Amino acid sequence: MKSKMVLFLMIIACFLLQCTVLHVFSIGSITPNLMLILCVSMGLMRGRKSGLWVGFFSGLLIDLFYGSLFGFYALIYMYVGFISGYACRVYYDDDVKVPMLLVAGTDFLFNLAVYGLQFLLRGRLGLGTYLYRIIIPEVFYTVFLTMIVYKAFYHINYRFMNIARKESESIWVIK
Amino acid sequence: MKNLKKKFHFRINLKSKHLLAIMTIFCVSCIAATFTSGISTAPLQETAGMIVVPFEKSINRIGSWLLSIRASFREKQELLAENEELKAEIDSLTTQNNKLIQDQTELTRLKQLYNLDEEYSDYPKVAAKIISKDPGNWYDTFMVNKGSNDGIREGNNVIAGKGLVGIVTEVGPSWCTVRSIIDDSTNVSAMTVSTSDNCVVEGDLELIDEGKLSFQQLYDQENKITVGERIVTSNISENYMEGLFIGYVSEIHQDSNNLTKTGTIVTPVDFRHLREVFIITVNKQDAIADQKGAADQSGENQEGGADEE
Numbered sequence: 498m499k500s501k502m503v504l505f506l507m508i509i510a511c512f513l514l515q516c517t518v519l520h521v522f523s524i525g526s527i528t529p530n531l532m533l534i535l536c537v538s539m540g541l542m543r544g545r546k547s548g549l550w551v552g553f554f555s556g557l558l559i560d561l562f563y564g565s566l567f568g569f570y571a572l573i574y575m576y577v578g579f580i581s582g583y584a585c586r587v588y589y590d591d592d593v594k595v596p597m598l599l600v601a602g603t604d605f606l607f608n609l610a611v612y613g614l615q616f617l618l619r620g621r622l623g624l625g626t627y628l629y630r631i632i633i634p635e636v637f638y639t640v641f642l643t644m645i646v647y648k649a650f651y652h653i654n655y656r657f658m659n660i661a662r663k664e665s666e667s668i669w670v671i672k
Numbered sequence: 673m674k675n676l677k678k679k680f681h682f683r684i685n686l687k688s689k690h691l692l693a694i695m696t697i698f699c700v701s702c703i704a705a706t707f708t709s710g711i712s713t714a715p716l717q718e719t720a721g722m723i724v725v726p727f728e729k730s731i732n733r734i735g736s737w738l739l740s741i742r743a744s745f746r747e748k749q750e751l752l753a754e755n756e757e758l759k760a761e762i763d764s765l766t767t768q769n770n771k772l773i774q775d776q777t778e779l780t781r782l783k784q785l786y787n788l789d790e791e792y793s794d795y796p797k798v799a800a801k802i803i804s805k806d807p808g809n810w811y812d813t814f815m816v817n818k819g820s821n822d823g824i825r826e827g828n829n830v831i832a833g834k835g836l837v838g839i840v841t842e843v844g845p846s847w848c849t850v851r852s853i854i855d856d857s858t859n860v861s862a863m864t865v866s867t868s869d870n871c872v873v874e875g876d877l878e879l880i881d882e883g884k885l886s887f888q889q890l891y892d893q894e895n896k897i898t899v900g901e902r903i904v905t906s907n908i909s910e911n912y913m914e915g916l917f918i919g920y921v922s923e924i925h926q927d928s929n930n931l932t933k934t935g936t937i938v939t940p941v942d943f944r945h946l947r948e949v950f951i952i953t954v955n956k957q958d959a960i961a962d963q964k965g966a967a968d969q970s971g972e973n974q975e976g977g978a979d980e981e
Contacts, residue, residue, distance in 0.1 A: 509723065509724065509727075512724065513724065513731060513804075516804035516805060516806075516807055516815070517728055517732060517735065517803070517804045517805075518731065518735070520804075520805050526809070526880070526881075527809055528808075528809060530807070530808070532807060544688075545688040546688045546691060549688065549691060549692055549695065553695055558720065558724075559807055559808075560713075561713065561716055561717050561720045562717070562720070562721075562842075562849060563806045563807065563808075563811070563813050563849065565811075566703045566707055567702050567703065567706040567713050568701075568703045568706070569699075569703055571699050571702075572696065572699035572703070575692070575696070575699065576692075579692050608810075611808065611810050612810075615810070616810070616856065616877075619856075619857070621877070623878055626878050630877075630878070630881070631809050631810065635809055
């Protein structure tokens with residue numbers, strides 16, 4: 498229950514930061530995606546199910562205020578959380594390189610999904626422009642932000658929440 | 673019993689794939705529902721708004737306080753502002769120059785323009801501050817700190833400084849979201865001032881960096897439209913009030929069908945540094961209804977109705 502409350506507060510806090518403060522730090526009108534970092538780190542630290550729920554609720558929050566299709570971002574963020582949840586059992590979460598790689602991969606996929614489902618279907622064919630102008634800069638900026646905030650998420654996870662990862666669950670431990 | 677609970681818990685833990693499938697179906701059905709029948713999520717939005725909006729407002733207040741402190745310390749900022757002003761002046765001088773070169777038709781155009789400006793100031797307006805922006809980089813929507821309590825409704829037009837900014841898409845008690853005209857999914861029915869030819873103005877993400885919009889389907893057989901022409905919202909638009917200024921034509925090309933023209937428009941609004949906007953609290957639909965009522969009774973009724981707001 499306690500960890501659920503903390504997760505809920507973290508989703509709200511990240512949404513607020515994403516919508517207000519992070520726009521101040523945007524470079525070339527590109528804003529890093531803090532919500533995605535949250536989904537990926539929770540997926541990595543707490544497993545597929547947590548990643549799925551965090552992704553679903555953060556996406557839902559975006560849908561409520563800014564989405565044109567209700568449920569669209571919820572769906573994509575949910576998959577982001579779920580996919581990164583697969584890494585939970587394979588990698589240790591105390592190193593920042595794993596979440597960085599995961600964020601790079603999932604942010605790229607996330608933006609491709611937004612492009613494919615909302616722009617390509619309306620006949621915007623210039624993938625190259627979008628790739629160089631939006632997707633790649635966002636991936637780099639988000640990875641950079643991951644280096645800064647992942648440690649904070651890591652500490653919040655281990656200080657304020659029940660430990661979700663059990664050593665015995667790891668596939669590397671001989672049972 | 674405890675054993676059973678444990679078993680049950682264990683089972684759910686295992687089936688995260690199934691959970692994913694269920695949630696996927698849920699999301700897809702939500703998307704389908706909103707896409708086809710336009711089911712409103714207003715009650716959910718209102719509850720979420722009650723939690724989120726006060727925080728956003730206070731963050732915004734702190735932000736503007738910090739900005740004001742920073743502004744007082746920085747000379748560079750002043751210089752930048754001055755530079756911007758000078759640039760704007762150059763722009764306006766260039767357009768003025770363009771205008772002066774033109775001939776007799778200019779007079780009628782300006783007369784028309786004057787009429788439009790008169791109308792423009794007649795609309796009842798509410799000033800609002802932008803408190804948050806769309807989290808992604810793909811779209812251009814933002815939230816402002818006025819809502820239905822201040823008389824704002826869905827479909828209200830939003831302007832800033834000189835030009836059209838966007839349209840209100842969702843409204844809560846003390847907030848509303850605005851989709852700007854540079855958003856990739858926005859289409860505005862527009863017309864040229866001098867010849868009243870209609871065209872469609874579209875936001876285009878590929879042009880956003882240059883602060884431009886694209887326009888299409890301009891029918892201009894006599895090649896009267898030139899660079900520098902003013903584009904305003906058209907009289908046949910369903911969502912936008914007539915005569916709101918959109919921008920100047922910056923490029924114009926003939927289409928391959930030889931009938932219509934496409935090109936780009938420069939907006940006078942600086943969308944990247946937008947902080948305050950005005951929301952026009954009458955909708956186009958009301959204006960049409962008003963005019964009908966006025967035609968039924970007398971001509972002056974319409975103005976009285978507008979003043980009341």
